[in-house]
Each structure stands twice: as structure tokens, then as C-alpha cells.
Amino acid sequence: MSEFPSSVEFHEEGPREGFQMEKTHYPLEQRKVLIELLAESGLKQIQVGSFVSTKAVPTMADTAELFAAIDKKPGTRYTSLWLNEAGFRRAVATPGITLDGKILVYTTDEFCLKNNNCTVLELREKQKRWLELYDNAGVPFEQAYIITAFGCNYEGEVAVSKVVDAVRFLEELCSSSKRPLPHIYLADTVGWANPESIKRRISAVRNAVPAVRIGTHLHDTRGLGAANVYAALQMGVDLFDSSVAGLGGCPFAKHANSHGAGNICTEDMVFMCHELGIKTGINLEILVEAALFAERMIGRPLAGKLMHAGIPRKK
Amino acid sequence: MSEFPSSVEFHEEGPREGFQMEKTHYPLEQRKVLIELLAESGLKQIQVGSFVSTKAVPTMADTAELFAAIDKKPGTRYTSLWLNEAGFRRAVATPGITLDGKILVYTTDEFCLKNNNCTVLELREKQKRWLELYDNAGVPFEQAYIITAFGCNYEGEVAVSKVVDAVRFLEELCSSSKRPLPHIYLADTVGWANPESIKRRISAVRNAVPAVRIGTHLHDTRGLGAANVYAALQMGVDLFDSSVAGLGGCPFAKHANSHGAGNICTEDMVFMCHELGIKTGINLEILVEAALFAERMIGRPLAGKLMHAGIPRKK
Numbered sequence: 001m002s003e004f005p006s007s008v009e010f011h012e013e014g015p016r017e018g019f020q021m022e023k024t025h026y027p028l029e030q031r032k033v034l035i036e037l038l039a040e041s042g043l044k045q046i047q048v049g050s051f052v053s054t055k056a057v058p059t060m061a062d063t064a065e066l067f068a069a070i071d072k073k074p075g076t077r078y079t080s081l082w083l084n085e086a087g088f089r090r091a092v093a094t095p096g097i098t099l100d101g102k103i104l105v106y107t108t109d110e111f112c113l114k115n116n117n118c119t120v121l122e123l124r125e126k127q128k129r130w131l132e133l134y135d136n137a138g139v140p141f142e143q144a145y146i147i148t149a150f151g152c153n154y155e156g157e158v159a160v161s162k163v164v165d166a167v168r169f170l171e172e173l174c175s176s177s178k179r180p181l182p183h184i185y186l187a188d189t190v191g192w193a194n195p196e197s198i199k200r201r202i203s204a205v206r207n208a209v210p211a212v213r214i215g216t217h218l219h220d221t222r223g224l225g226a227a228n229v230y231a232a233l234q235m236g237v238d239l240f241d242s243s244v245a246g247l248g249g250c251p252f253a254k255h256a257n258s259h260g261a262g263n264i265c266t267e268d269m270v271f272m273c274h275e276l277g278i279k280t281g282i283n284l285e286i287l288v289e290a291a292l293f294a295e296r297m298i299g300r301p302l303a304g305k306l307m308h309a310g311i312p313r314k315k
Numbered sequence: 316m317s318e319f320p321s322s323v324e325f326h327e328e329g330p331r332e333g334f335q336m337e338k339t340h341y342p343l344e345q346r347k348v349l350i351e352l353l354a355e356s357g358l359k360q361i362q363v364g365s366f367v368s369t370k371a372v373p374t375m376a377d378t379a380e381l382f383a384a385i386d387k388k389p390g391t392r393y394t395s396l397w398l399n400e401a402g403f404r405r406a407v408a409t410p411g412i413t414l415d416g417k418i419l420v421y422t423t424d425e426f427c428l429k430n431n432n433c434t435v436l437e438l439r440e441k442q443k444r445w446l447e448l449y450d451n452a453g454v455p456f457e458q459a460y461i462i463t464a465f466g467c468n469y470e471g472e473v474a475v476s477k478v479v480d481a482v483r484f485l486e487e488l489c490s491s492s493k494r495p496l497p498h499i500y501l502a503d504t505v506g507w508a509n510p511e512s513i514k515r516r517i518s519a520v521r522n523a524v525p526a527v528r529i530g531t532h533l534h535d536t537r538g539l540g541a542a543n544v545y546a547a548l549q550m551g552v553d554l555f556d557s558s559v560a561g562l563g564g565c566p567f568a569k570h571a572n573s574h575g576a577g578n579i580c581t582e583d584m585v586f587m588c589h590e591l592g593i594k595t596g597i598n599l600e601i602l603v604e605a606a607l608f609a610e611r612m613i614g615r616p617l618a619g620k621l622m623h624a625g626i627p628r629k630k
Binding site (some may be wrong): 195221224270 | 361363402412466468471472507509510511512535536539540541542544545546576580583586587590591616619621623624626627628629
């Protein structure tokens with residue numbers, strides 16, 4: 001039955017997810033405080049921001065300055081997002097950053113064409129270039145994200161076989177360049193996952209590559225986030241991307257696009273792990289403090305629940 | 316492993332949960348439209364309002380008028396809440412109402428004293444009076460709620476043995492008066508349940524009284540609502556109280572009291588059931604329409620997620 005992991009790692013994405021979409025530019029000083037609180041809570045990996053077009057995403061234009069400003073906690077990994085070579089080079093040039101080499105593998109052509117102007121197979125070919133870049137910069141290739149591993153707003157439900165096909169591609173890519181497989185993340189940015197579809201895909205990936213560590217990148221798009229995390233925990237998954245306070249959501253918005261709904265909420269999911277007896281290494285009181293700080297920054301109610309209800313006092 | 320029920324019944328509590336706590340009095344005409352939409356969606360039981368002190372809860376003062384105004388759909392049960400004999404008599408006098416006889420069984424003295432000014436055992440004695448009242452009015456005794464079946468803000472986690480003790484009381488109560496056991500609801504209005512504590516308590520109740528139908532009354536107080544429902548579904552539970560749009564929540568509020576956080580959200584949980592292949596008899600499009608109507612009435616973003624993201628279009 002349930003095979004919970006003994007401990008779970010949360011990778012915090014709130015500081016990027018939460019602010020990249022906002023119209024307001026939140027002061028660097030506030031984002032610094034938030035990130036320092038998150039590190040203090042015990043989170044070991046925090047995505048600070050992104051090195052993307054400063055025209056397209058002006059709220060992320062000061063990411064390098066933010067990295068410089070953070071009072072860094074030893075042992076914590078401060079990471080970032082990049083989407084092209086120019087962005088990667090800016091990241092490489094940033095002191096204090098942890099560069100976690102990653103690639104994205106798509107499953108459906110229509111979604112891939114809309115996002116990358118090329119087919120799934122064409123994009124896979126291009127990933128080889130990333131491995132070269134990472135090798136040249138001495139950056140470890142750590143993570144592969146299988147994008148739309150559950151469903152796609154254009155093509156509907158994504159078959160398990162397409163997820164396995166993406167895994168097979170990763171296997172070939174790594175074996176041909178004699179490197180170990182990275183962690184494989186099943187991503188559901190558009191909110192198609194349900195607890196059973198999570199279990200089916202995790203089983204299939206584990207059957208295909210038993211030694212690989214599997215992670216999930218889930219959004220609480222349609223209210224199944226907690227159930228999906230619980231299902232992943234039941235399958236022994238011990239690696240989750242998440243956002244403090246559920247940052248990234250957008251009230252009253254019809255989010256037909258892929259970024260409208262927030263990530264699963266870090267502190268609510270940490271709370272669930274603790275209730276289930278699973279270790280996280282996180283101090284929930286400090287994490288809730290960070291969530292409330294994030295909510296005050298944003299200035300509207302955020303999706304997180306625990307921060308509003310309070311941590312139950314055990315006797 | 317998972318033993319999902321083939322179909323699930325949702326009892327809608329939004330029209331009462333959502334409006335009883337509000338400072339604004341929402342017009343009867345709007346609540347009528349909401350209730351009619353809910354019935355049209357296929358929900359078979361809808362709690363219209365409550366017969367409680369009109370001084371303490373002025374927003375529920377027109378419950379009888381609301382019952383009279385609703386254009387009732389044949390086969391739908393329109394129910395209400397009462398807390399004392401006077402309220403019950405008002406309910407009995409209301410045409411078109413379905414009277415579902417229920418009793419409440421507490422598990423912890425401190426919570427019981429705060430709510431009822433008597434101990435758990437004293438309150439259990441008083442429940443016999445309800446059975447007399449129901450018998451005299453020809454009302455079937457259908458439901459028993461085990462209040463704080465998971466935890467209590469005063470006494471901490473509630474032991475499984477206390478839940479079983481409450482079930483034993485119900486067994487004696489029914490056998491001594493030669494009536495069948497009612498449906499037994501495990502209630503978590505204060506948000507202490509987690510998926511594993513749900514499973515433990517459902518197992519224990521089922522072991523004690525195998526033939527009884529078990530329901531849950533869960534609030535999404537700390538973000539585990541969907542995971543808790545999924546856990547209950549895994550245990551074969553087929554009866555859930557819920558609120559459209561997650562009505563009943565309160566943004567930005569620190570809800571130390573027992574009613575601050577909304578019920579689990581009906582349409583999100585119906586969506587989950589459908590995704591898991593479990594029948595509900597509900598038309599999700601109409602239910603989402605009802606949720607959006609409720610949100611417009613309340614005038615602030617409500618907790619429901621599916622209504623904001625939209626139902627995914629399957630190919």
C-alpha cells in the first residue's frame with residue numbers, strides 16, 4: 001500500500017513564480033527579506049528569479065542585483081531560471097548562484113509549437129546543445145522536466161506512453177554521452193493531473209528507469225493539488241517543486257494559459273508531510289511567517305490555507 | 316489497494332455555510348437562484364438555510380420564506396439545520412422541507428462544554444430527547460455526526476478510541492430503541508484531519524459497525540481538503556458534505572474558531588471524482604455556473620479552483 005518516503009525535499013519557486021507575472025515591481029529589498037526567511041525556514045533550494053528578457057518580464061530585470069543582495073545561508077542552493085543561451089550566460093556570470101543544469105522535454109507537438117516554435121522531436125535535438133553549454137561551463141546536468149506529462153490544453157490527455165517515450169529519449173541522450181540520468185520531473189503546469197494519473201505515470205517512469213529519482217512540478221489549478229501530492233507521496237516520491245503561500249495564483253482570473261494558477265503551496269504540503277510523519281527539515285513556524293510576509297507584499301489574499309488557519313497546537 | 320466507490324453523493328451545504336457568517340444579508344431572490352442552479356446541476360440534497368436564533372444569525376431569519384420561494388425540483392431534498400427544539404418546530408412547520416433527523420455526538424469535554432455547556436456524556440443523554448422529537452414528528456433518524464472526530468483545538472488530537480466510543484454509544488442508543496443505525500459522519504470542522512488519520516478512523520468505524528454507511532464532513536482549513544477526500548474515496552466512502560465554490564471561507568482571517576474555513580469545495584471534488592471514474596450524477600458545467608454565481612453574489616474571490624481554471628476540454 002502506501003510507501004511514504006522517510007523524508008521529502010521541497011524546491012521553493014515562489015520568489016520567481018510569484019513575482020514574474022505581477023504588474024507591480026516588488027522592491028528588491030522585500031524580495032530579499034522573503035528569500036532570507038525561506039532559507040531560514042530550512043528550505044534547501046530556492047529559485048531566486050529568472051534571467052529572461054527584461055523587456056518581456058521587467059519584474060525579473062534585477063535578478064542579478066537580488067542575488068548580490070541576499071545574505072546567503074551556507075548549504076542553501078540559490079537557483080534561477082533561464083530560457084536561452086543569453087540568459088544562461090547571465091546566470092553563469094552571477095556570483096553566489098547555484099547552476100542546476102536542466103532541460104525540458106515536451107510531449108505534444110501543438111503545445112511545443114506554441115511555446116518553442118518547433119516540434120517535440122526538433123526541440124529534443126536542440127537539448128543536446130544545452131548539454132554542451134553545461135559541460136563547457138562546468139555545470140552539472142541535474143534535472144529533466146517532462147512538460148505536460150499529464151495533459152495539454154491543445155491535445156487533451158497525454159498518454160502514459162508519451163511520457164515513457166520522453167524518458168527513453170533522456171536515456172539515449174545520457175547513454176550516448178556517457179552521463180548518468182538526471183532527476184526526472186513530471187510537470188503539470190496546466191492542471192491536468194489527478195491522483196490516479198500521477199500514480200500511473202510514476203509507475204511507468206519507475207518501470208522504465210528504476211534507479212532514477214522522480215520529482216513533480218504540480219500546480220493547484222483545479223483544486224486537486226493536495227490530493228496529487230498525497231498520491232505522489234504514496235508512490236514514494238520525495239522531490240517537489242512548490243511555492244510559498246501558493247504564490248503565482250491570480251484571483252478572479254480565467255487562466256486559459258499555462259501560468260494562471262499557482263504552484264502547490266509549500267507550507268501546506270510541508271504541513272501534510274509532517275502530519276504523515278515524513279521529515280522535511282523545515283521549521284513550519286518560520287515558513288508560515290514567510291508566507292504571511294509574501295501575502296502582505298502582494299497585498300491580496302493568497303491561496304495558502306495553513307497560514308490563515310494557523311498551525312494546530314498539539315498536546 | 317484503492318477501493319473507490321462506483322458512485323458518490325454530495326450533500327450541498329453552501330447556501331447555509333456561505334451566508335450564515337456574512338455581515339451582509341444576501342437577498343432572498345439571489346439565494347433562490349443559487350439553490351435552483353444547484354438543484355439543476357443534479358445535486359440531490361441541498362441545505363437551504365438554518366432555523367436558528369434570528370437575533371444571533373439575522374442572515375438566516377428568512378429561511379422559511381426562502382423555502383417557499385424555491386421552485387423545487389422533484390427528487391431533490393431541500394434540508395435545513397436546527398440546533399434546538401424551537402428551531403426544529405419551525406423546520407417542521409415549513410412546507411416543502413425534507414426533515415433529515417440528525418444528532419451530534421461529541422468526543423471531547425472541553426469542546427462540548429464550550430459549545431453546549433455540558434460534558435460529552437451529558438450531551439449524549441440529551442440526544443435521546445431528539446429521537447423522541449423525531450419519532451413524534453414522524454421524522455426519520457438518518458444521520459449522526461461525530462464532532463471533532465480528528466482533533467480539537469482545546470484537547471489536541473482525538474484518539475481513534477474516542478471515535479469508536481462514540482460509535483458504541485450510537486449502537487446502544489439504536490439497539491435499545493430498536494431502530495437501525497443512521498449514517499455516521501466523521502466531522503472535521505476545525506481542520507485536524509489528514510489523509511492517514513481519515514483512513515485510520517474510517518477503518519475503525521467500519522470494523523465496529525460494518526454495515527453502516529460512513530460519510531465525512533470536512534473543511535479545507537489547512538489545505539489538505541482534497542487529499543482528505545481522496546483518502547476517504549480510497550476507503551470507499553461515498554457520502555460527502557461540501558459547499559459550492561468552497562463557500563464559508565473568510566479571506567485574510569485568522570480563524571481560531573471552528574467555523575472560519577470553508578467546507579471542501581463541491582465542484583472541485585466532483586471534478587476529482589469524475590477524473591477518477593467515479594459517478595456523481597452531477598453536471599459539472601451547471602455546477603461551475605452555480606459556483607461563479609455564488610462568487611458574484613459574495614463579491615470577492617472564493618476558494619474554489621475549478622471555476623477559475625475552467626473544466627479541461629477532453630478530446
